[in-house]
Amino acid sequence: MTSGAAFSRGGVLALVVGGFALFFAALYLIGAGEDFGGTRGQGQAHAASNGLNGYAGLVRLVEAADYEVARSRSPQGLETSGLLVLTPPAFGDGEAIAEILENRTFLGPTLVILPKWFAIPPSDQLPSEARDKFKRGWVILNGAEATEWPEVLPKPYRFTHELAEDDESAAGDRWSGLGLAGRLPTSATMYAVPEAAHEVLIADAEDRALAFWVNPGEGLDDDNPAYPVIFLAEPDLANNYGLADANRAAAAVALVDWLADDADIYEVTFDMTLNGFGASENLLTLAFRPPFLAATLSLLVALLIVGWRAFQRFGPPAAPAGPDIAFGKRQLIANGAGLILRARRFRLLGAPYAALSARRLAERLGLGRPDPQAIDEALARRLPQEEPFTRRAARLEAAAKPADILAAAQSLDDLNAKLSQGQ
Known part of the structure; x- marks a missing residue:
């Protein structure tokens, strides 16, 4: 069953004309x-x-x-x-x-x-x-x-x-x-x-x-x-x-x-x-002043004519080619993120991301395995002023709201970035 168009031709025309006018208004104000x-x-x-x-x-x-x-x-x-x-x-x-x-x-x-x-x-x-x-x-x-x-x-x-x-x-x-x-x-x-x-x-x-x-x-x-x-x-x-x-x-x-x-x-x-x-003075300013204003208006009219002809298609639009479900790692990640977002199981994100961060930090610190206590001891020697890894990881695992999860994950990423800068 084929669904109808999301927008009518008039609606699309209104969006294009409105965007066109706002774009040139922005250019004029910048100039x-x-x-x-x-x-x-x-x-x-x-x-x-x-x-x-x-x-x-x-x-x-x-x-x-x-x-x-x-x-x-x-x-x-x-x-x-x-x-x-x-x-x-x-x-x-x-x-x-x-x-x-x-x-x-x-x-x-x-x-x-x-x-x-x-x-x-x-x-x-x-x-x-x-x-x-x-x-x-x-x-x-x-x-x-x-x-x-x-x-x-x-x-x-x-x-x-x-x-x-x-x-x-x-x-x-x-x-x-x-x-x-x-x-x-x-x-x-x-x-x-x-x-x-x-x-x-x-x-x-x-x-x-x-x-x-x-x-x-x-x-x-x-x-x-x-x-x-x-x-x-x-x-x-x-x-x-x-x-x-x-x-x-x-x-x-x-x-x-x-x-x-x-x-x-x-x-x-x-x-x-x-x-x-x-x-x-700049080119945008000159474009809206005589004698260049006539050329600018002519260009605008030509663009309007081209846009109008683009709406006069010959026959119905072609159906999109390719499979309905895209393949690849990017699509797999997007599908997994969409499933978590739809199920609102945000608490599932904290522990895996903390484990992933531990492996990254262990590699940066030259540790044989991602042991949290060993990471804390190594960080105390390399970055003595920084908060320990275990506290940051615990905060991430305990976070439930998206904003708290994002802030805690960013805190772990900051550790990895600072270690990268020190190398």
């Missing part, structure tokens, strides 16, 4: 350099981070202000003629940052947001009730710290990044500038001490520069003015922590507007390459 479920950049302050020190909120805020926003993981994003936002880490390369700023002198404006917080993921030692409240990407702020790479920058960008001593007075954490004023979320204030005279945009109550702008092209070319650069020394005016306050959020947008309005710019690019998210 695009996406990072799903990973831990790369965790705890850093970048445009994709939703932790307190991140700038995901600023990205959404700028989008809401009708700017065209992009988060760039490619070095080509640094060449945008729109507004570029840099968020270098605390241990960034000052020379690399200087090169970026110099290359953008006549290309477009730049906003540089300095780091402040040393952030860490939630500890495993936290109570489960507290740990369950953390969402993916959330961090714990573990203190503020000034960064040193601004001192490496060439003039006129060079300045010193400083951390103000905690001031418990009422004015200790106040700020004002760009027609706005308010308080910082903490009394720990970061400020800049420029080496040259720069125009301060936002200052604290002690007139220390929290944000200032630089004209890098002053005196270079009067017919082709350079684009300005703003350094935001106090990131709590723009990060997710700071945007909880309406005045600080307005100040962050005001800094973007200050740079964009002067150059009539509507595009804002948040760079992520300085935070370790750089992605180089």
Whole structure:
């Protein structure tokens, strides 16, 4: 009696098409350099981070202000003629940052947001009730710290990044500038001490520069003015922590507007390459971009046609050749394992495997016969730190659950592997 097909033609077609689509989606995501479920950049302050020190909120805020926003993981994003936002880490390369700023002198404006917080993921030692409240990407702020790479920058960008001593007075954490004023979320204030005279945009109550702008092209070319650069020394005016306050959020947008309005710019690019998210061009990326996209689509259509023709068979499929029961040691072992699994007689596996391991160990140790006590004495001389063979064998013979049997058998295999390495 011949049984019917396990799957209908429509079901097989759906499986093939679905697998085909998922395969090419995986290729595209690999080529695009996406990072799903990973831990790369965790705890850093970048445009994709939703932790307190991140700038995901600023990205959404700028989008809401009708700017065209992009988060760039490619070095080509640094060449945008729109507004570029840099968020270098605390241990960034000052020379690399200087090169970026110099290359953008006549290309477009730049906003540089300095780091402040040393952030860490939630500890495993936290109570489960507290740990369950953390969402993916959330961090714990573990203190503020000034960064040193601004001192490496060439003039006129060079300045010193400083951390103000905690001031418990009422004015200790106040700020004002760009027609706005308010308080910082903490009394720990970061400020800049420029080496040259720069125009301060936002200052604290002690007139220390929290944000200032630089004209890098002053005196270079009067017919082709350079684009300005703003350094935001106090990131709590723009990060997710700071945007909880309406005045600080307005100040962050005001800094973007200050740079964009002067150059009539509507595009804002948040760079992520300085935070370790750089992605180089590869064949998969190019395959999904013009002008190669047309060739890729043509190839996909051709593959679909070939797959469709494969379903148009001539006549019924041929019956499989060969005996119904396969021969050989592999099939015998598979049949025996299937019988034990079906009968659930797992306890039958322990003693034979322990005896087999004893013979292997005796051969490795140069013993005449696989006597357990002799094996223990020889192992004590060769591997004095290891658990005796008899204990491991007893644990295997007493195991009843598959997981316990597997663990005990692995323990015996480890002995054999260590003896092999020592020879």
